[in-house]
Amino acid sequence: MAREKVIQLEGVDHGASEGRGKEVLDLALSQVGFIPNMYQNMANLPALLDTYLHGYRLFREEGEFTSAEQEVVFLAVSHENECEYCVTAHSMLGAVKSQVPEDALQSLREGKTPGDPKLAALDRFTRTMMKTRGNPKREDISAFLEAGYSEPHVLAIVLAISVKVLSNYSNHLFNTEVDEMFAPFRWPE
Numbered sequence: 001m002a003r004e005k006v007i008q009l010e011g012v013d014h015g016a017s018e019g020r021g022k023e024v025l026d027l028a029l030s031q032v033g034f035i036p037n038m039y040q041n042m043a044n045l046p047a048l049l050d051t052y053l054h055g056y057r058l059f060r061e062e063g064e065f066t067s068a069e070q071e072v073v074f075l076a077v078s079h080e081n082e083c084e085y086c087v088t089a090h091s092m093l094g095a096v097k098s099q100v101p102e103d104a105l106q107s108l109r110e111g112k113t114p115g116d117p118k119l120a121a122l123d124r125f126t127r128t129m130m131k132t133r134g135n136p137k138r139e140d141i142s143a144f145l146e147a148g149y150s151e152p153h154v155l156a157i158v159l160a161i162s163v164k165v166l167s168n169y170s171n172h173l174f175n176t177e178v179d180e181m182f183a184p185f186r187w188p189e
Contacts, residue, residue: 005173068119
């Protein structure tokens with residue numbers, strides 16, 4: 001699935017950046033402790049990276065999902081968008097930080113439904129939102145709610161999709177190189 005770099009801009013070097021670019025990269029550094037390659041690319045338009053960081057943080061803090069459920073949503077969206085960088089990064093986060101069960105993580109990486117019924121419902125509904133461009137059938141929403149989720153969860157998925165579109169599409173354009181710390185979880189395998 002290797003993609004050609006479409007945008008010829010280089011990633012913004014945090015140490016050499018100035019003004020608004022430096023400000024938003026400083027924010028990124030404070031939030032995650034390092035500057036991922038994806039952020040360096042997005043910083044070519046500081047408003048893009050700033051919007052991403054803001055939405056990402058709000059999804060994490062206010063989306064009402066567990067950490068593992070958050071990774072399920074991010075993996076489902078990134079897999080649907082065929083984003084090598086984000087599937088790789090969220091696989092590492094899912095395995096190391098969020099404790100996504102190994103079998104569920106492998107299923108998500110393969111584009112299959114996890115065996116856990118609640119995670120399966122979350123994955124299914126997130127992919128339905130992607131495939132229908134945010135226009136699910138009433139039955140899709142009912143099945144999601146019956147699995148134990150709420151209407152605010154539906155809206156949190158909209159937020160997650162929005163954030164991941166920013167990063168997935170940017171990664172496609174830049175053919176973003178996977179950071180070394182994520183490399184053991186490279187996707188596709």
